[in-house]
Amino acid sequence: MEENLKDVDLNVRAQALNALLQKRQLQIFKQGDFIVYKQQTKEESVRFKGLSSEDMLIYQAIKNAGNMGIWTKDMKRETNLQQPQVNKALKNLEARGLIKGVKCVSNQAKKVYMLAELTPSKEITGGAWYTGQNFDTEFTNIVKQQCLQFVLQQGVATIESVADFVRKSGISKVELKVEELKQILDMLVLDGDVEEVISTGTGDFAAIPINKLCYRGSQARIQESSAFTNIPCGVCPVLRECTDDGLISPKTCIYYKKWLTF
């Protein structure tokens, strides 16, 4: 710009730039140490016409947050604006249909905003496992059961074959991505129903490339309760200190006392 407008006085240039910025025909950016001006398209300048500089500050902060959205408290910190100014800006921007309020599953009371045209990210909505604000236990359980049945049936299964099965079975109206099904399989692993194994490429794993992670039904389940855990000694925290005539002994054991009152 320096070159093209060499003969125009600096002050005049500055005034012209400000006027164009006010009319929203120009947008100002910072590229490293340089200030850069970009011409706005006609539609864009109409969208932002009449909005104050505070409105635009808030708009920028919201835009920068992308599909994660930004909390009003963070907006205040970033823009250094006061509560009433922020309220006013949000009201104006919402009235123009430029921004929308969204609810996070992590904290339903936080006031979070994002650009109206964006889809909220998985972190905010909870993804496929949430319906509205609530965790959809029923849906998750159904998918979980189906996956378990499939793995047990197959003997050994890879995550892709599970994904394929779920897609074909049509139990979910929403498309479930591989990472979401991985969450389900991780659940099954932690529940002890399924175990992760690395394919050896031979035997049961013949159909699966070597060293690939796959799943099969749990071979050795730890029973939930056994004779050993049923009696107080099995789960006693001071077992090692217990002697016939010591301070801690079977005769004076408080756990047995409690256990024997039935």
Add this chain to the structure above:
Amino acid sequence: MKFLEYTPLSRLNGFLNNVNLGECVLKGALEAYSCKLAGIDRKLSRSLEHQVLEYLAQSPDDHSSSPMGPLCSTASRRTLIHLILTMNHIYPDYDFSMVQAHNFSKECGLNNVKQIIENYLLEAAKMWSAENGGDNLLDSIWKAVDEVIDLADCDAYSYMPEFEGDPFIERGAIWSFNFFFYNKKLKRILSFSCHCLSKLAVDDSPTEEILSDEDTIFEGMDME
């Protein structure tokens, strides 16, 4: 809801906002609001009313009872809505629309409430007295509160925070209380909330250092 400026309350807040009690810091606030609904508040009160009515329509009859009275009565609903709107104003970064009637409890008898508060503020009262020539903190508080909201005609409610990240729950607080005094005739609400923060909880970094020290202490020790 309009915030009511009142000098005696501001003066008390100046003290209560930060009381150094040695190992802990007390932070309290007295905020009075008039229940005049304008703009966003009016819109929100309509949607809240709608929300409650919808909930009532879906649930069996005996779910209508609440600490504010039966929710099928307009007055009870209005109390609930005013409480929620007040909370929105106290914490403007939050929207308490999903708070329900059962998250509040109605306190029986104002003397009870006064006694509870007096117990919590015992230490703070000593400091106030020292700084203000023997003046009694609680007396000053109740005098100012009475002038704004006419305590005798008030119902007192307490909010029980449930969800994670609720600003009414302060991290590191040893104790906290919150009361809403609602004068239906005057159409005013006064919120009195207070919590006591342990000084150890205020700075995050020192505790992290302590934890990592503990790990190195245990390194090399045989756990039998």
